[in-house]
Structures are given as C-alpha cells and as structure tokens.
Amino acid sequence: MSPVARVQSWLDERFGWAELIAPLKHKTVPHHKLSYWYFLGGITLFLFVIQVTTGILLLLYYRPSANEAFESVQYISTQVRFGWLVRSIHSWSANLMIFTAFAHMFSVLFLRAYRKPRELTWLSGALLLFLALGFGFSGYLLPWNTLAFFATKVGTEVAGQVPVIGPWVMMFLRGGPDVTGATLTRFFGFHVAVLPGITTVLLGLHLALVQRFGISVPPRVENQWECRLNERQEMKFFPNFLLRELMAWYTALAALAVLAALFPWGLGTKADPFAPAPAGIKPEWYFLFAFQTLKLIPAKVLSIDGEVLGVLAFGAAGALWLILPLVEPKRRAGGYRAVMAFGIVAVTYIASMTVYGYLAK
Amino acid sequence: MPTEQAVRVTEPTGKKSIIPSSRRTVLKTFLGGGIVASLGSFLYPVLRYLVPPAETNLGVDSVVAATVNELRPNSAKIFRFGSRPALLIRTAEGEYQAMSATCTHLSCTVQYRKDTQQIWCACHNGIYDLNGKNLSGPPPRPLEKYQVHIQGDEIQVMRA
Amino acid sequence: MKRTLMGSTVRLNWTPGMQHTFPVRLASLFFLLLVPVALGQTRNTCLDCHSALDDPLKLTAEEFAANIHAQKGLTCASCHGGDPTSDDNAMNPKAGFRGHIDRKQIPELCGKCHSDAAYIRQYNPSLRTDQLSQYRTSVHGKKLAAGDAHVAVCTDCHSVHNIRPASDVRSSVNPLNIATTCSHCHADANYMKAYGIPTVQFADYSKSVHHEAMAVRGDLSAPTCTTCHGNHGAAPPGVATVKNVCSTCHVYQSQLFEQSPHKAAFESAGLPGCVTCHSNHAIMHPNDQMVSTEEHSICTTCHIEGDAGLVAATGIHDHLRDLELRITRSKQILDRAAESGMEVGQAQLDLIQAADALTKARVAVHGFRPDKVAQEVAAGQAVTAKTYKAGTEALRERNYRRLGLSISLLVIGATLIGLRLWIREIEN
Numbered sequence: 001m002s003p004v005a006r007v008q009s010w011l012d013e014r015f016g017w018a019e020l021i022a023p024l025k026h027k028t029v030p031h032h033k034l035s036y037w038y039f040l041g042g043i044t045l046f047l048f049v050i051q052v053t054t055g056i057l058l059l060l061y062y063r064p065s066a067n068e069a070f071e072s073v074q075y076i077s078t079q080v081r082f083g084w085l086v087r088s089i090h091s092w093s094a095n096l097m098i099f100t101a102f103a104h105m106f107s108v109l110f111l112r113a114y115r116k117p118r119e120l121t122w123l124s125g126a127l128l129l130f131l132a133l134g135f136g137f138s139g140y141l142l143p144w145n146t147l148a149f150f151a152t153k154v155g156t157e158v159a160g161q162v163p164v165i166g167p168w169v170m171m172f173l174r175g176g177p178d179v180t181g182a183t184l185t186r187f188f189g190f191h192v193a194v195l196p197g198i199t200t201v202l203l204g205l206h207l208a209l210v211q212r213f214g215i216s217v218p219p220r221v222e223n224q225w226e227c228r229l230n231e232r233q234e235m236k237f238f239p240n241f242l243l244r245e246l247m248a249w250y251t252a253l254a255a256l257a258v259l260a261a262l263f264p265w266g267l268g269t270k271a272d273p274f275a276p277a278p279a280g281i282k283p284e285w286y287f288l289f290a291f292q293t294l295k296l297i298p299a300k301v302l303s304i305d306g307e308v309l310g311v312l313a314f315g316a317a318g319a320l321w322l323i324l325p326l327v328e329p330k331r332r333a334g335g336y337r338a339v340m341a342f343g344i345v346a347v348t349y350i351a352s353m354t355v356y357g358y359l360a361k
Numbered sequence: 362m363p364t365e366q367a368v369r370v371t372e373p374t375g376k377k378s379i380i381p382s383s384r385r386t387v388l389k390t391f392l393g394g395g396i397v398a399s400l401g402s403f404l405y406p407v408l409r410y411l412v413p414p415a416e417t418n419l420g421v422d423s424v425v426a427a428t429v430n431e432l433r434p435n436s437a438k439i440f441r442f443g444s445r446p447a448l449l450i451r452t453a454e455g456e457y458q459a460m461s462a463t464c465t466h467l468s469c470t471v472q473y474r475k476d477t478q479q480i481w482c483a484c485h486n487g488i489y490d491l492n493g494k495n496l497s498g499p500p501p502r503p504l505e506k507y508q509v510h511i512q513g514d515e516i517q518v519m520r521a
Numbered sequence: 522m523k524r525t526l527m528g529s530t531v532r533l534n535w536t537p538g539m540q541h542t543f544p545v546r547l548a549s550l551f552f553l554l555l556v557p558v559a560l561g562q563t564r565n566t567c568l569d570c571h572s573a574l575d576d577p578l579k580l581t582a583e584e585f586a587a588n589i590h591a592q593k594g595l596t597c598a599s600c601h602g603g604d605p606t607s608d609d610n611a612m613n614p615k616a617g618f619r620g621h622i623d624r625k626q627i628p629e630l631c632g633k634c635h636s637d638a639a640y641i642r643q644y645n646p647s648l649r650t651d652q653l654s655q656y657r658t659s660v661h662g663k664k665l666a667a668g669d670a671h672v673a674v675c676t677d678c679h680s681v682h683n684i685r686p687a688s689d690v691r692s693s694v695n696p697l698n699i700a701t702t703c704s705h706c707h708a709d710a711n712y713m714k715a716y717g718i719p720t721v722q723f724a725d726y727s728k729s730v731h732h733e734a735m736a737v738r739g740d741l742s743a744p745t746c747t748t749c750h751g752n753h754g755a756a757p758p759g760v761a762t763v764k765n766v767c768s769t770c771h772v773y774q775s776q777l778f779e780q781s782p783h784k785a786a787f788e789s790a791g792l793p794g795c796v797t798c799h800s801n802h803a804i805m806h807p808n809d810q811m812v813s814t815e816e817h818s819i820c821t822t823c824h825i826e827g828d829a830g831l832v833a834a835t836g837i838h839d840h841l842r843d844l845e846l847r848i849t850r851s852k853q854i855l856d857r858a859a860e861s862g863m864e865v866g867q868a869q870l871d872l873i874q875a876a877d878a879l880t881k882a883r884v885a886v887h888g889f890r891p892d893k894v895a896q897e898v899a900a901g902q903a904v905t906a907k908t909y910k911a912g913t914e915a916l917r918e919r920n921y922r923r924l925g926l927s928i929s930l931l932v933i934g935a936t937l938i939g940l941r942l943w944i945r946e947i948e949n
Contacts (some may be wrong), residue, residue: 031371057410063419071419071443078864082406084922233372234507240948247940250399254933261926264862298509373947388946392939398932444870470877483881486772498770499742 023211028234029241030217034065037111038215039248041103046249047097048203049254051135054090055192062142064188066181069144070270077267088260096256098136098286101129102350109324109343112336113216119325121213124206126322131199135287138191144184145268150281152187153179158294161311180273285358289350290314292357317346384501423519426459429511437473442518446470447507449518452491453478460493461505471504480504526910565605567597580682588684593644600630625665627674628656655754662754671712678702694752697735700726700747722746725803744770763801764794771795777888809845812886813838836891840898847905848875854912861919868911875904 001009013018029038061080063072076083105125108114114122140153156179160170175182217225225232235241283291297306318342320327324342329335418424424447426440432451439446439462448462450473460480464471469484473518479496488496493504510517564587565585572581585591596605603618604610612618614904624629632642632653641648652675656662661672678694685692695700706712713720726732726746734743749766758766768775778784778795787794795803798811798819810817812834814826824830851872855865878901885894 028370057407060411061413068419068421071421074864074866075419078867079416081409081412081414083410084407084864086410230369233369233371236373239373240944242369243940243944247937247944250933250940252936253399254930257926257929257933261922262862266862267864267866371948374949388939388942390939391935392943395932395934395936395939399929399936402929402932439874441867444866446870446874469880470874483773483877483884486770499740 024238027211027214027237029215029237030221031223031233031235032217034111034218034221037107037237039245040100041210042245043248043252044097044100044104045203045207046252047093047100048199050093051097052196053089054086058088058090059192064142064185066144066184066271069142069184070267073143074267075266083262085260088265089256092256092259092263093173093266094136094139095285096252097130101132102286105129106343106347110340111216111218113218113327115216115219115328118209118213118216118324121206121209121228122325123322124202124209128206129200130318131195131202135191135199136284136286138187138195141184141187142191144271146271146275146278147268147281149179149271149273150277151283152183153277154281154291155283155287156183158291158307158311161305161307162315163308163312166311174228178273204279207286282357285354288357289353292353292360295360321346423517424518425515426509426518427516429514429516431516434493435475435478439472440518442507447518448473448480448504449509449516450480456512457509457516458491458493459507461507463504464500465495465502465504466499487507529837566594566608567601567603567605573730585682588682589686590684609861624670624674625668627676628653628662628789631675652753655751659751659753659755660757671715673706677706696741696745699747700732703746722802725800729802729804730806731804760791760793761788763796767795768797773884774887777885781887781889785888807883809838809841809883812841831888833891835895837886837889840891840894841879841886844875844879844882844898844901844905847902847909848872848879851875851905851908851912854909854916858912858915858919861916863915865911865915868908868915871904871911872908875901875902875908878904 008017029035035355060081061072061076063069071337073087076087078084080086080243108122108125136157137152141148156170156173159173160166162169171177173183173186175178175186282288294307294310297310299306301309324339328339386489408496420441421443424440424442424444426447426449426500427438432438432449434451434455435453437448439448442461446462448460448471450458452458462470464482464484464487466482466483466485466487469482471480471482471487473479474481477488478491480491480493481487482489482498482500485499487498487500489500489504490496493506495501495503496499506521508519510519531535565582566927568580568582568585571578585597590599598604598605598617601619602616603612604616604734610616610762612620635648638650641650656675657666661674664672665674682692683693685695687694689695690697692698700723708720708723710720731744734740735745747755749763750756764775764778775795786792787797799807808817811819814821814831814835815838818834820831820834824834851868855869855872858865859869878897882897882901883896885897888894
C-alpha cells in the first residue's frame with residue numbers, strides 16, 4: 001500500500017474516515033457563466049484564516065494597556081523580525097476580508113441564492129458580516145494611536161444615540177463614560193475572545209448549511225437548464241473546483257504581499273486623551289457610508305434629533321437585511337423584483353456614500 | 362429533475378496523460394516546486410518572527426539610563442525614555458535626579474550646566490533647578506520628574 | 522420741559538416743581554428709593570443726559586459700566602466734580618464741578634488717587650502707586666512740564682472713560698495692544714513733525730520676530746514697546762545701555778558678547794551694542810549669512826577683506842552651514858524612508874537634538890570665536906551622522922523587503938501556473 005493509502009486506512013479504522021469524506025468526493029459545484037462569483041465566499045474564509053493566524057502571531061508581542069499598546073505595536077513593526085510583515089498583512093487582510101464579505105453578500109443577493117431553503121444561511125451570513133465589522137471596529141483601536149482613539153470616541157458616541165438603551169450601550173462599549181485604557185482592555189477582549197468565539201459558531205453553522213444544501217444556481221440559469229437538459233454542467237468540488245479555489249487564494253496572497261511590502265500600514269502618533277481632536281476625523285472606509293449619512297442628516301427632522309433618526313434608520317435597514325429572505329414578496333414571478341431593487345439601491349448608496357465620505361473634508 | 366447521465370460533469374478524466382513526459386516534468390516542477398517554495402516563503406518569516414528580539418524592554422515605563430560609575434558627580438546624561446529625551450543628573454553631592462529633558466516652553470531639549478548647577482534651555486534662556494522646578498525665563502511649568510532606583514550596577518529610571 | 526445744555530437742547534423727564542397728584546408723588550418717591558436698591562450703586566444723573574448726547578459728549582451707561590473705576594463704585598464726579606445725585610447741582614461749580622479737564626492737568630488729577638498708596642490700598646493693594654513720579658522722569662512728562670500739551674498724558678494710553686485693567690485683553694494697555702496704542706502718535710508723521718524723530722517704529726516692529734511671537738504665537742512674555750522703553754517712565758534706552766535691555770532675556774548671548782573683542786570695539790566706536798547688528802525695532806529672524814562674507818553679511822560693514830574678523834566670520838559661517846546641510850540631508854532621507862512606509866519615528870525625534878545643537882551654535886556666534894561654534898556644531902554632527910545612518914538603513918531594509926516581495930511573487934506565480942497546467946491536464 002502506498003503511504004497515503006496506509007494513513008487513510010488507519011484513519012478509516014478509527015474515525016470512519018472513508019465515510020466522512022465520501023460526501024466531499026461526490027460534491028459538485030454548478031458550472032456556468034456566473035459561477036466565478038462562487039469564489040468570493042471561499043476567499044473570505046481564506047482571509048479570515050489569515051486574520052486568525054496573523055492575529056495569534058501579533059498576540060505574542062502586543063500589550064493591551066493604554067500605556068504600552070502603541071509602543072508594543074511600534075516594537076512589532078521595528079524590532080521583531082518580519083513583524084512589519086505580520087502586522088501589515090493583518091491590517092490589509094482585515095480590509096480585504098470586509099470587502100470580499102460585502103461582495104459575497106451582494107453576489108448572493110443578486111444571484112438569489114438566499115431563497116428557500118437557504119434562508120438560515122443568509123441570516124448566519126449577514127450576522128457574520130456584522131461580526132466582521134465588529135472585528136474591524138474593535139481591532140482599529142488596539143494600536144492606540146490618535147486617529148483610532150478619536151474614531152472610537154465618535155463611533156461609540158453614535159452608538160449612544162440609540163433611544164432608550166443608547167447610553168447603557170455606550171457605557172458598555174467604553175467600559176466607562178469616556179474612552180480610556182478601560183476601553184482598550186474591553187475592545188481587546190472583544191477582538192480576541194468574544195468575537196472569535198461567536199464567529200466560530202456562526203461560521204461552522206454557515207459552512208454546515210452550505211454543505212447541506214449545496215451551491216445554489218441562479219434562477220435564470222436554472223430555467224435555462226430545465227429547458228435544455230444537456231446544457232447543465234457540474235464541476236466536481238474535489239479536485240477541480242478546489243484547485244481553482246486554490247488559485248484564487250494564491251492570488252489573494254500575492255495581493256496581500258504586494259500591499260504589505262509596498263504600502264505598509266502606518267503607525268501614526270500615540271493617542272493623547274487630553275489633546276484636542278485633529279480636524280477631519282473619519283472612521284475606516286467600511287463605516288464611511290454610515291458616517292457620511294449621519295453628517296448629512298439635518299440636526300432636527302420634524303422635532304426628532306437628526307442623529308437618532310439616522311441611527312434608527314440604519315438599525316431598521318440592518319434588521320430588514322437580516323430577514324430579507326423571509327419578507328420577499330411571494331407574488332408569482334415578479335415578487336423578487338422588490339428585493340433586487342432594494343439590493344441595487346443599497347449597493348449604489350453604500351458605494352456612492354463611501355466615495356463621498358472619502359472625498360469630503 | 363435532470364438525470365445523472367444528462368448532466369455534464371467537469372471532473373478528472375482519469376485518462377492516461379497524453380502530454381509528453383517533458384511537459385509533465387515542467388508541470389511537476391512548477392507545481393511541486395511552487396507549492397514547496399511558497400510554503401517555505403510563508404513559513405520562514407513566521408519562524409523568524411517567533412524568535413523574540415534581544416531587547417524586550419519597550420522603554421515606556423522604565424529604562425536603564427546608565428551604569429553606576431558612568432557619570433561623575435556634577436555631570437549629566439541625556440537618554441531616551443519612551444519616545445522623548447530625558448535627563449539623568451548626578452549632582453555634586455553624588456545623588457541622582459531624573460526628569461524629562463523636554464522644555465515646557467517650546468519643547469527644546471534642555472541641558473545641565475556644570476557652572477551654575479542648574480538645568481538650562483538654550484533656546485530662550487529658561488532655567489530650572491535640580492528638581493525640575495522652573496525658576497526663570499519663559500517655561501510655564503516644571504519638568505516632569507521621574508523616579509531613580511539603583512539596582513546593582515544599573516541606574517533605573519521609572520515614571521513617577 | 523426743555524433745557525439748554527452746553528448748546529444742545531434736551532428734554533428732561535422730571536423737573537422739580539412740576540405739580541403732581543399725591544399718589545403719583547408717592548409712587549415716584551417709592552420708585553426713587555427702589556432705584557439705588559435695584560442698581561446697588563449711587564445714582565448718576567450725568568449719564569441720564571450724556572447717554573442721549575452726540576459725540577464728543579456721548580457716554581452710555583453700558584460704556585461707563587465697563588470702566589474699572591465704575592466697577593469699583595466711583596462716579597463721574599470722582600474726576601469731574603459736581604453732584605451726580607441731583608439734577609440741579611450736577612454741573613454746579615459750587616458743588617465742585619470742573620467740567621472738561623485740561624490735558625496738562627490730567628496727570629495730577631489721576632495721581633491724586635493713584636499716587637496715594639493708602640487710598641489705592643482700599644481698592645487693589647497690589648497696584649503700584651509710582652506711576653506719576655515715573656511719568657515725570659519720562660520724555661512725555663518732561664515735555665509736558667515744559668508746556669507741550671501734544672505729548673501723551675494718562676488718558677491717551679489708558680483711554681478716557683473706557684479704562685480697563687491691563688490684564689483685560691480689551692484694554693488699550695494690554696501687552697497685545699500696547700504697540701498699536703503707541704503707534705497712534707508715534708506712527709503719525711504729521712503729528713510727530715515737530716519732534717524730529719522717526720515714525721517708522723511701529724511698521725518696523727510689526728515685521729519683527731518679537732511681534733510675531735506676541736501676535737501670532739500668543740507668547741505674552743515677548744517684548745513690546747513698554748518692555749524696552751518702560752511704560753510710565755517711557756524713554757529710549759540710550760546707546761550705551763540698550764544692550765542691558767536686550768540681555769534681560771537674551772542672557773547667554775549677552776554674556777558671550779561681553780567676553781568678546783566686540784565689546785570694547787563697539788563701546789569705543791559709540792555703537793549701540795546688540796542694535797548694531799540686529800536693529801532696534803525691525804528685529805528680524807537672524808540669518809546665518811549675517812556672520813559671513815556673503816550677500817547678507819553684516820561683518821563687512823566694518824571689517825575689510827583679509828582682516829582677522831572676516832576670517833573668523835567665514836570660519837563660523839562654514840561651521841553653521843555645514844551642520845544645517847547635514848540636518849537637511851538627514852531630514853530628506855528620513856522623509857523618503859517614511860514615505861515608502863518605513864518606521865523612522867525614533868530617528869526623526871533624534872534629529873530634533875541636532876536642530877537644538879544648531880540653535881546653541883547660533884547662540885555661540887556671539888562670542889565670535891570659531892572654535893566655540895565648532896564645539897556646538899560637533900555635537901550636532903554626531904547626531905546627524907546617527908540619523909543619516911538610520912535613514913540609509915531604513916532604505917536598505919525597504920529594498921530588501923521589495924526583493925523579498927519579488928521572490929515571493931515569483932514563487933506564487935510559479936505555483937499559479939502549475940495549478941493552471943494541472944487543471945488543464947486532469948480535465949483533458
């Protein structure tokens with residue numbers, strides 16, 4: 001027996017290995033013009049694994065106290081061998097992951113992969129996106145530099161605008177009335193323990209559901225195939241699709257390497273809570289659309305505070321987004337058009353507001 | 362539902378390779394070599410990263426400023442503390458004083474004057490005493506003082 | 522009822538002798554008594570009329586209330602005499618009314634209180650009381666005593682009714698505003714024609730570093746007119762003693778100068794010390810070329826080519842220029858490294874020490890000895906050597922990273938090609 005076969009036989013006798021991997025061997029992925037979009041989910045997963053790996057490496061040297069956090073990141077970037085690489089990859093991969101998560105979500109929306117029976121996959125996915133944003137928000141503070149400090153101040157203040165529970169939420173996030181070292185400790189706990197724990201569970205659920213129901217086919221392609229059976233194409237997941245996915249992952253790695261080497265992530269200056277806020281504080285790009293919207297809402301709208309209205313609106317939009325598959329109008333053929341329109345409006349709004357927020361002073 | 366036979370499946374054909382062996386070798390080199398080399402290029406930085414650097418002190422809260430016999434009485438030394446310069450003085454009586462060396466007026470670096478036994482800022486003639494208290498000239502506040510501990514052969518300076 | 526007051530007609534609301542019914546009188550009396558209770562101050566009928574008059578007699582209650590004297594409980598009568606509580610006697614000479622006060626009498630009038638230490642102690646124990654005696658020693662005071670009413674008296678600087686403490690930023694004698702106040706006369710060529718002194722001081726001062734420190738940087742310790750000329754005892758410092766004025770702040774430069782060959786030379790030539798090279802009002806930011814043989818040189822004003830002084834000047838200038846160049850080179854390389862993403866924060870901080878050394882070297886210039894300047898410059902050169910090295914190392918590290926990137930991209934590219942080929946093979 002070849003060595004590989006021997007290992008497989010050993011595993012089989014103890015784990016039922018052959019039975020476990022049998023479904024994988026038969027798993028297929030629909031193959032059509034739009035199947036390139038299927039890669040986005042895998043890329044997001046890959047980038048998440050990169051985040052966990054580089055994150056654990058950073059944990060070995062990072063010190064989560066207001067006194068030493070900045071210097072420890074400086075230490076990693078300048079003293080630790082290849083520390084600059086680990087840190088820059090972690091920062092860039094975070095941004096790329098959020099981008100691919102958004103792209104994956106919108107591709108699922110427009111290819112209508114959220115339809116029955118995949119509603120829970122959509123729900124878990126949307127929650128995973130919110131968790132990713134939480135990772136981004138909590139991680140951004142950890143270097144304890146001026147920009148991060150004030151961005152956190154503004155961001156938690158916005159959270160405090162939610163009616164009724166807002167002030168309590170703000171206190172909870174900040175670990176006190178102001179952004180201090182207590183906030184840093186708390187965000188560190190969120191970033192390395194709480195959020196990863198919840199993400200692991202949700203991600204496991206998300207992947208299990210994808211495995212259970214297989215890859216969805218867009219309705220138009222489905223209709224085409226129903227008419228002309230011989231046009232239907234499937235691709236075996238292992239090894240064909242997996243090899244292609246590997247290519248996508250390697251390309252993502254190349255992109256990360258270029259970004260980390262040519263555009264290293266900056267350090268900024270150490271946060272000074274007593275200094276005034278620098279002009280033009282902006283959050284990271286993935287929050288810009290919300291931030292810019294809140295800036296544009298007038299101070300009072302029909303006697304309701306503008307910011308409260310904005311926060312409530314985003315909350316409502318988020319809640320609606322979560323339950324989208326369940327509220328899709330069921331009227332015969334045209335019911336989904338409302339969802340499609342909503343999706344186009346959403347992606348256009350987010351994209352244009354992000355650009356606007358980036359260009360605005 | 363389409364039957365299995367009607368569906369076209371992209372899968373390994375299982376056919377014996379029809380490409381010549383030289384091309385196979387090229388393929389094997391690219392793929393095998395590429396994978397091994399790329400894994401190596403990922404692993405090498407990670408392994409180097411795991412080895413801690415020689416200097417483990419971040420220098421934020423406590424720094425070894427000098428050794429015991431390095432400074433003569435009535436002399437001083439500028440050393441790095443955190444990200445700013447600091448001043449370690451050995452007074453004429455042999456005692457040690459440590460404080461920030463950033464003048465509180467316009468952030469020039471102050472110096473110790475042997476002749477007057479005071480701390481002086483050359484930029485606008487600010488004068489501080491040996492405790493860092495601003496005595497004359499434009500400086501509005503005293504220099505931030507640090508604690509000095511002598512541990513064995515080392516003179517450690519810590520934030521107060 | 523109409524009355525004629527100082528040539529203008531005024532309507533009064535209340536005249537004694539008007540017949541009113543008893544209830545109205547009672548109510549008016551009640552009101553009258555309430556007013557001082559409500560205002561907490563002595564009644565001031567002067568303002569009743571003068572708030573309605575035109576300039577130059579106009580003075581509203583708000584304007585007067587801003588006056589420090591009013592806030593301390595004094596009234597118009599404190600200076601002008603008369604009886605402010607009554608309408609009849611408000612301007613009665615028998616009640617002590619003086620009317621408009623002649624300029625020549627103003628210092629004595631203010632000094633009546635302000636030179637009385639026991640009196641002033643009741644209001645502000647830390648306020649000085651030597652202003653009048655100082656004024657008498659000043660150019661203004663001496664000329665006034667000789668009969669010239671054109672010179673400044675108290676009210677010209679402190680304002681007439683709008684007097685605020687000097688610590689109030691709105692005061693005309695607050696350090697931020699003093700130069701402007703002096704310039705009202707001293708920059709007016711017509712007004713100063715008879716005195717034969719220049720009127721460019723304010724324009725010159727406005728160009729100076731001292732003005733910039735005060736007005737732009739808000740450094741209240743920066744000098745203004747009164748810092749060097751005195752305020753009440755104002756007079757020019759004089760050629761022989763002006764350097765004492767500068768050395769109040771610029772101690773080290775002055776000490777070095779005293780030990781230099783220039784001290785004796787300037788004194789024997791009757792030159793005004795520091796002002797010789799730095800000017801008195803238009804004190805600009807010094808240029809290293811001032812001590813050189815080049816375009817902006819001041820040394821060549823006296824020194825001739827080949828003499829020891831110019832040799833020394835050239836030596837000093839070379840040292841300064843060398844350090845400045847090194848600092849610029851270090852800054853450039855560090856900026857380049859920082860732009861390409863390298864962490865050079867520590868080196869940039871160290872470079873500040875080199876800039877400090879250059880400042881000290883420029884102070885050492887005042888001893889006019891090249892070797893002393895060289896000493897300070899050497900300390901700076903040690904720092905720039907370190908920072909430049911840090912910059913080159915950062916750039917070397919950057920290139921090393923780019924090389925590593927290229928290698929890893931090659932490797933990844935090879936793997937991608939291999940994967941593509943394998944896919945193609947197993948699917949054919």
